[in-house]
Amino acid sequence: MRTAKVCIIGDFAVGKTSTVARFAKNEFSPKYLTTVGVKIDTKEIETSRGRMKLIIWDVAGTDRLAEIEFAYLRGSAGIIIVADGTRAPTVDSALRLKADVFDQYGKLPIVAMLNKSDLSQLWEIDDDILATSKAEGLDWIRCSAKSGDNVAKAIEALAEAIMSLSADPT
């Protein structure tokens, strides 16, 4: 079975950890996040190219990654980037983060999750923002860590992308 390292990044309080908690097998206590700055969880996924295991690095971070957090991204096969649909600035942060990561580690498969879709009355992201963002390379999937909507789907899409890339590296 293929294993792959993926990192989940995003601005402060966008729901990275709860997104992972929704989806993956908890291996370590959340206190690692505040102590070491990263927490590892795993998840086995069935893809069209076979079964794979994602090693998910939940990197504690804000709109800019510190040096150590950046180091955690080394060797990643893919990136999960999360923003908060009720706070438009987190989308901008995500764009900056993506640019930083690509600068450092090259163009990696990436999935962009716009979290908190359950809070529709507080929603701040309109189609314009989404379109601009898509033009810059982030095609957001609306999802909710609370209800679980689209979370599995988004991460499975990333797994597919990683598998197809390794099968056909061009």
Next chain:
Amino acid sequence: MNPNRLEELRDILLRPDQEKLDELRARIEETEQRAVDIAEVLPESVTTSFARDSRLTQALRSPLRQCVSESVREDPEEYADALFPIMGPAIRRAVAEAFKAWIQQANQALEQNFSPRNLKWRFEAWRAGVPYGEYVLQRTLAYRVEDVYLVHSASGLLIGHVTDNDRVAKDEDAVSAMFTAIQDFVKDSFAREQSGELTTAELGELTLWAVHGPTATIIAVIRGVPPAALRVELERTLELIETQHSQALREYSGDRESMLHLEPDLRSCLLVSLNDPVEREPGPRPSPAVILLALIAVGAVLWFGYGFWMQNRVTSVADAFDATPGVVVTRLERDGRTLFVRGLRDPLAPEPSEIVATAGWSGELDGEFMPFLSLEDELVLERARVALEPPSSVSMQIEAGMLTIQGSATSAWIGELESSVAAVPGLAGMDYSEVSIVDVTTLQQLREVIGPPASVELSLEDSRLAIYGEAPKAWLDALPAANELPGVESIDYSAVALSELRAMETIASEINATTMSTESGQTTIAESESEKIAEVARAVREYAALATLIDLDPRIVITGHSDDSGTEAFNIAIERQRAESVADALLVAGIESQWIATRSQLEAQAPGARAPQVTLRLEALASSEPNGQD
């Protein structure tokens, strides 16, 4: 062609061959010759056949076995003789080996079961809920490599993992990633400027060793104390893997199946080393023989020390007997803790048991003393005292059997001296020339001696002094004993009363007549009555002072009364409260609490009027405190 010529021609052409052919046929047909021929090639044939395959062995096995068994059956003696030189040493060795193994097992069993260390381990294993065998293994392990992870350094992805235990561990992929993360964290937090990697982490009995290569890291989880050589072994393994699979490692993208062939190399790192139990001991352990000898030595020292100490005690007992007048010891022996003493003892000399106790002997005493009269001065003096019964106004000394009497005495006593002295053996002579005669005949003279208070009357009749009236206890206590008073043989106290007691009775009669009225239904005494408190307090103090003089304990009993209205329970309660209120007032006025007793009239069934009031009674009790004079 003529057939004969053809025959000739053939004869000419083939004769040499024909001769050879005949010769060969002869060799084959002649058994003896054939045996010689086969003997020629047999050794080579056997060697070649053995080298080629096992057919010859198979073929020979059965006939050889048959041969051997037949010949053993036919002549066992010969075989026994042949085997003897081999069998002897072989049997001896087998027996020795078996014995050695048995001794080892016995030692181990004893060691494992009954040594204090193992009893402790049994307890600890029981406490930890681990089977004893496993616990012993943990404790006797020098080290054991329990897990080996091969981790892709860049991504933290696991390449391979081998383990020698079946404990449920965390997801190995997650562990590998987290270790990489923590290593990054440590490096970034504490050693940012320095090159190097996290190589060791320790947690209790576990040690984590990480060995880093260009693309991969080996992480070994070790229980116990690993030697430096183990790190070298891990490094060697990693170098081997890095060299042989550098390409695959560099391009590793998480496909563990492609790396399964590395497992044997990793497995070779799962090393175990057991402690030599002998080496675990701190320093060489003394052999049982040495311990036994040491115990014997200690025992001997104690035994001789005890004997010496006892002998010392016997010596001091002998010295004590020597120093005691009136005792002559003829034999003194010790048997264990019993002392046998034989000798002579004057009946007036101290008891032998007292003498030995004073000398510090705590054991048994078996003494047999014949009575005798000692002529030593001390004993003669003692005998004279018994015989003469001297008054206290007289002193006696003795020197070399000569008794000297001084002081004053009645003429009656002096008159009897000569006859009394005759009954004292060992007395060489007596001198009472300095004894003055004091014969008291009048009461007036006696009065001058004892100085009675005015309240006392005296009478003297037949040397019997009688005291009448009242006298303070202090004066009575100070009275000399009858034999100390000249002309007095006995004193009669029966008609004298203690003056303190009389005074106390007076105070008590005054107080006992006191009542303090309360309003009906009230628990405290009436305002108008409260001025009596100070007066009562003064009287109680006076009473207490007198009581103390004659060794009695004063007590004031405060009784609460009530009228007949209300239930009994209510009345008892209110009576108590009334008594308590007076008690409180007396306490405030300085009366000691141990002198005060309160009660309810109804409850105590005390006499007195049924009215809302409080009555008092003063009394004196025998002192609860021991009195030095008694």
